[in-house]
Amino acid sequence: VMKWLIITDSNGTENVKEIDLFLKSKKQKTDIFVATEENTNIDRIIKSEIVFKKFFKNIDGVTHCIISDYNIICRYQAAIYLFGFFYGKNIPLFIARNETDEASTLSIIKKYKNVRMFKTQKLLQETINKELHLFEEEEKRSVARQKLFKKGLPFTPDEFSIMIAENRPEECNLFLQAGMSPDVRDSAGTPMICYAARYNKKDIVSWLAQNGANINAVSKDRGYSAVMDAVWKKNEEIVELLVSLGCDLNIISKDGQSVLVLAIGNGNENICRTLIQGGANPRIKDHMGMSAYDYAKLFKKENIIKLMEEHEK
Secondary structure, eight states: OOEEEEEEETTTTTTTHHHHHHHHHTTOEEEEEEEOTTTTOHHHHHHOHHHHHHHHHHHTTOOEEEESOTHHHHHOHHHHHHHHHHHHTTOOEEEEOOTTSOHHHHHHHTTSTTEEEESSHHHHHHHHHHHHHHHHHHHHHHHHHHHHHHTTOOSSHHHHHHHHHTTOHHHHHHHHHTTOOTTOBOTTSOBHHHHHHHTTOHHHHHHHHHTTOOTTOOOTTTOOOHHHHHHHTTOHHHHHHHHHTTOOSOOOOTTSOOHHHHHHHHTOHHHHHHHHHHTOOTTOBOTTSOBHHHHHHHTTOHHHHHHHHHHHO
């Protein structure tokens, strides 16, 4: 849940009620800070412990800030402090202004990446009403990134691949929640779903596929797809899973081999059967002009030959 601080003054308290009610109706936490000469006097805030604590209580845990009138920043001492504080913490600021506001200051403020200016408070409110779900999604990503940071994990594809290899589903999930694509590749060009297959992580292969990963993505090193990596590792369960998900069984690797040729070479009849029944073409030739059928003949794999011939009828 996000926490919105709405900063206004005595002239704007009525105007912010509608946006406050809207945010509350969407299960958002809100707090209205009515700026006055008294509660924004820097000297008084610093000298009085009670006033100091009350002032900072207003900004504790704030994720988004609305300033109902740009002139509040210019008029009240502590308001400019709050602006700088939120900007420094990269907290989004939404500020309503009017055409008479000081142009020079506005031009500076408008350059800040986390500040959005609106000609009227009505436009500000309409934007928040329309884009609240986007702010919620970004806040979820931000929270996930913070959790990764606290765990000492950099938000990088290479670190994501390590979490996959170490079978750490909680951390893997945080990477996706933080905004990393399930199709991201490590610095060597290996897709995450290939990593999961290479490290025999069936649950993570399934989880990546459920989250939209391309099950036919090909790595840059060997030119293998995930099912080819699973065949190479002789992992029957992952092969069965990927075949059941409809993976492409006729991709050719960098060395010119099909997945069925790999399976024949590995000598696992169960995997060969799964691939043939899943639609793998036994007649695709490799760089040596040999097909999976030819290799099965060469190595006298009678059961596999029979299965291939039956599926070709």
